[in-house]
Structures are given as structure tokens and as C-alpha cells.
Amino acid sequence: MIKYKLKCNDCNQTYDSWFSSSIEFDRLKKKKFLNCHLCDSHNVTKTLMAPSIQTNNKTDPLSKIKKIKEVKHKLKEYQNFIKNNFEFVGKNFAYKARSIHYNNNKNKKSKGIDDSATDKEIKELKEEGINADVFPWINDKEN
Numbered sequence: 001m002i003k004y005k006l007k008c009n010d011c012n013q014t015y016d017s018w019f020s021s022s023i024e025f026d027r028l029k030k031k032k033f034l035n036c037h038l039c040d041s042h043n044v045t046k047t048l049m050a051p052s053i054q055t056n057n058k059t060d061p062l063s064k065i066k067k068i069k070e071v072k073h074k075l076k077e078y079q080n081f082i083k084n085n086f087e088f089v090g091k092n093f094a095y096k097a098r099s100i101h102y103n104n105n106k107n108k109k110s111k112g113i114d115d116s117a118t119d120k121e122i123k124e125l126k127e128e129g130i131n132a133d134v135f136p137w138i139n140d141k142e143n
Contacts, residue, residue: 001018001019001020002018002019002020002021002022002025003016003017003018003019003049004016004017004018004019004025004046004047004049005046005047005048005049006034006044006045006046006047007044007045007046007047008036008038008039008041008043008044009041009043009044009045010036010039010041010043011036011038011039011041013036013037013038013039014047015037025046029044072138075136075137075138076138078135079137079138082114082135083114085111085112086111086112086113086114087111087112087113087114088113088114088115089113089114089115090115091115091116092115093113093114093115093116093117093121093132094117094121094124094125096113097113097117097125097130097132098125098128098130100113101128101129101130117132122134
């Protein structure tokens with residue numbers, strides 16, 4: 001079996017199709033049995049297609065699933081730590097981070113803060129010397 005990416009030269013639709021051999025494609029094309037499933041044109045040709053390369057990586061799909069579950073579990077542990085040990089500040093993260101950083105009372109021990117900020121806000125905070133990091137978050141509803 002061989003898979004070709006076919007293109008209709010009339011409507012520019014592309015699609016994949018399987019053939020028993022390259023000779024079979026030529027035979028069907030010659031007999032006008034190949035047609036576009038969108039516009040029914042017989043002006044269908046093969047296009048360039050990347051070869052399917054087999055690797056020696058024979059990782060068991062179940063081990064990949066297990067690894068993903070382990071990573072998700074570890075992320076959930078970190079999330080629980082953040083929820084229990086950081087102050088949730090809502091959408092005012094950048095403002096609150098600056099307030100803590102520039103507060104004159106530096107000896108006061110403050111709790112870390114948590115919520116989201118834009119990439120631009122994080123970049124600006126870092127440029128000001130304020131330690132701000134992004135942490136991947138998994139919603140509770142996700143499996």
C-alpha cells in the first residue's frame with residue numbers, strides 16, 4: 001500500500017488517498033477513475049509528499065500515557081502548594097507585585113502572590129528586577 005497526497009487542479013482541494021501500488025495510481029488515472037470528491041473533476045494529480053520515516057523508538061504507548069499522568073500529578077501537587085501558600089490577588093498581579101517590591105518596609109515578610117499576568121507584564125516586571133515566573137496550570141476539570 002502507498003499513500004499519496006492528491007490535488008485537484010481545478011478547485012485546488014488536496015486530500016490523501018491509498019493505492020495498492022504506484023502503478024495502480026497510474027492505471028486508475030489513465031482510465032479516468034480518479035476524480036475530485038469536491039468538484040468531481042478528473043484533473044487530479046499527485047503532489048509532493050513527505051515520506052513516512054520509521055524510527056527505532058518503540059516506546060510503549062501505555063508508558064507514554066503513564067508518564068503524562070505522572071507529570072499531571074506532579075503539576076497538581078505544585079498547584080495545591082501554590083493555592084495553600086500564596087495569596088490570590090486577582091487580575092492585579094503586576095500592580096501587587098510592584099507594591100510588594102517597592103514597599104519601603106522591606107523587613108516585613110510577605111506571602112508570595114498568585115494569579116495571571118500577560119507576557120508583556122511579566123517581561124516588564126523582570127526588567128524592573130521583580131521576580132515573577134509563569135507556571136503551567138491544569139484546570140481541575142481537565143482529565
